[in-house]
Amino acid sequence: MTVPPPIIAPSILAADFSRLAEEVRAVEDAADWLHVDVMDNHFVPNLTIGLPVVQSLRAATKLPFDVHLMIMDPKRWAPGYADAGAYNVTFHAEACDDPVALARDLRAAGARAGLAIDRDTPIEPYLDLLPSFDTLLIMTIKAGFGGQRFIPQMLDKVRAVRQHVAAGHLDLRIEVDGGIAADTIEQAAAAGVDAFVAGTAVYGADDPAEAVHRLRGLAERAAPDA
Template structure:
């Protein structure tokens, strides 16, 4: 069974309470929370304070994706804010293994994210600490980008490596996932599909229709 993790980055913050309610009422389990610092990626999004406020009002699984430099300086804050999963970028820290261990010390799941140009070889010494691998299927930092076709082979290879090394690791993909290409991604062994601009919509009925489309297929 796979899951949908809608990305809050694409939400209408003016109507956020209503949109979160649509997710909950339509059996969405995860919420993908993209944290951007304006350094590791060009954009700035939100921080632990917003996540804490959300945590007080929903029981969705908080899938926190830190697109920030030196994430080791902020793990405690996001854990206390209510993260269920914290994923860091391999490229954002000199000591990814240590940061994964730091996350797990809080009793939550630890993930590693790899940019499109990052080799899977970086996983070689991380397996014991991993609960999730996030393959970026766009270059991180902006919503609404198109899926990079070469990501297909990388997703397939990651699935093989998970099966060989630690088969309870979740495989997540993020970037350009839409109703128009979902069918081509269903047989790749993905456990969590992140989709933002394709899910969140000011038209709540359209949001519901999109959610139903995803959940009926994955």
């Protein structure tokens, strides 16, 4: 089982929003993507940032934006994030009636398309849809709040997807979000994850850039083909 080199995506949900541009620049030379959590107080109980913030932040950094939409009606809003310059736009399977059609719209708008699976959602009904996507985001917590504890049982989904990806020779990033830190990233990498969202583990560190480098090193050493 060959796994691509790891992607580390700091989540700005854990950053200091009073100095957000500075927080982003602190990881610019270390991170691969910048993870942007968009919550609408409907699909999940929390409320965070929206399209205007993403549009303004786009001018502040060269990092690719990995936008995670935890919102109702992603068909209405997702293409706007692609138009705003997002590299990858991920929406939840639970909030979309036709994920493949929305993935097609996102790709047409110039972004990569990601599908997110929440904690309590089985992966099996979505395996046949994966050729239409560039990223599969498996939540390792319940979507909607930062700072939760990693749930190792969610890695069973990762293993199932990694086998499916290998069997079908799919070009798909497997991403996890929730509780990723120095004490959890190795088991996630060993299961076949190759993109890691890290919030508190990065922005709660004295040196966020060094924290990113450390997480990448741990993931590289634990990857199945390492």
